[in-house]
Amino acid sequence: MRTPPRTLTIAGSDSGGCAGLQADLRTFFACGVHGTTAVTAVTVQNSLGVTGVHTIPPEVVAAQVESVVTDIGVQAAKTGMLATAEIIAAVAGACDRVGIGRAGDIPFVVDPVAASMHGDPLLHEAALDSYRTELFPRATLITPNLDEVRLFTGLDVTTRAQQRDAAKALFDHGPQWVLVKGGHLWGDPECLDLLYDGSEFTEFVGPRFDTEHTHGSGDTLASSITSALAKGADVVSAVRAGKAFIVESVRGAYPVGAGVGPVSPLWRLPDAAEFLTPGSITG
Numbered sequence: 001m002r003t004p005p006r007t008l009t010i011a012g013s014d015s016g017g018c019a020g021l022q023a024d025l026r027t028f029f030a031c032g033v034h035g036t037t038a039v040t041a042v043t044v045q046n047s048l049g050v051t052g053v054h055t056i057p058p059e060v061v062a063a064q065v066e067s068v069v070t071d072i073g074v075q076a077a078k079t080g081m082l083a084t085a086e087i088i089a090a091v092a093g094a095c096d097r098v099g100i101g102r103a104g105d106i107p108f109v110v111d112p113v114a115a116s117m118h119g120d121p122l123l124h125e126a127a128l129d130s131y132r133t134e135l136f137p138r139a140t141l142i143t144p145n146l147d148e149v150r151l152f153t154g155l156d157v158t159t160r161a162q163q164r165d166a167a168k169a170l171f172d173h174g175p176q177w178v179l180v181k182g183g184h185l186w187g188d189p190e191c192l193d194l195l196y197d198g199s200e201f202t203e204f205v206g207p208r209f210d211t212e213h214t215h216g217s218g219d220t221l222a223s224s225i226t227s228a229l230a231k232g233a234d235v236v237s238a239v240r241a242g243k244a245f246i247v248e249s250v251r252g253a254y255p256v257g258a259g260v261g262p263v264s265p266l267w268r269l270p271d272a273a274e275f276l277t278p279g280s281i282t283g
């Protein structure tokens with residue numbers, strides 16, 4: 001029997017099942033890798049927003065990372081919601097000890113989640129500096145959205161040209177690659193995600209679907225990239241695979257609850273077409 005590639009997400013729980021580690025695990029499953037988790041926080045969250053955040057002790061987060069990697073082993077890891085400076089410090093230390101990121105040879109995707117799509121904070125303000133000094137320099141790839149770009153660089157991106165300036169500014173914080181996601185470039189008729197390695201830009205352009213149901217899109221993109229890295233893809237190929245994956249996931253997005261529904265990483269599964277047929281969802 002063959003053991004599949006393994007991935008790790010260091011992330012928070014979304015009780016609504018749309019984003020966070022729930023989206024990551026669905027994506028890992030759909031991408032054919034065995035997903036593991038180090039839980040950082042439990043959020044009280046539904047389709048309308050976040051009403052509670054309960055963090056896990058930093059040493060417990062670090063212990064989960066070490067437990068998984070020393071036994072099960074992972075070929076790539078990612079972060080989602082990390083919540084506090086203390087958790088970020090614990091994650092950085094644990095990653096160094098087990099070889100995740102640039103101190104080792106396990107590719108490390110840092111998705112610097114700062115807020116939910118409803119604007120509810122998922123990161124302490126004091127932790128912004130911890131990302132800049134402790135995680136970005138350890139990252140193979142960072143994947144900020146435009147709100148996160150503003151928080152980390154002060155740059156307000158409203159054009160594709162400014163997306164390039166933002167990528168350069170973020171690269172100066174030490175990651176190997178930067179992917180500036182363009183989902184929040186509202187005036188753009190397409191969604192451009194811009195990859196930068198310090199010398200070359202690579203553009204990944206996809207359609208912009210007219211849907212409000214994009215909860216979990218950042219998690220799904222980062223997890224699909226992480227899955228491709230775990231299978232041995234280089235960064236450009238992994239982002240290409242991730243972009244193709246998120247386009248289909250947003251195409252298959254669906255409503256749940258009274259608010260915003262999730263993208264669907266399960267579009268690739270055999271029964272997904274039937275499930276996603278318009279009119280087949282009742283509620």
Ligand SMILES: Nc1ncnc2c1ncn2[C@@H]1O[C@H](COP(=O)(O)OP(=O)(O)O)[C@@H](O)[C@H]1O
Nearest residue numbers: 145181182183184191207208209217218221250
């Ligand atoms: N309406 C949409 N149609 C198609 N792709 C989208 C749409 N909104 C976001 N995306 C894609 O989803 C991914 C996450 O984008 P973004 O919204 O920028 O980040 P986040 O989900 O972290 O806020 C990106 O690949 C982006 O291009």
Ligand SMILES: Cc1ncc(COP(=O)(O)OP(=O)(O)O)c(N)n1
Nearest residue numbers: 012019020116117215216217218219
């Ligand atoms: C627990 C938890 N983690 C992350 C998010 C945000 O998810 P993300 O996919 O980065 O962003 P949206 O696409 O949902 O805006 C969350 N809400 N909860």
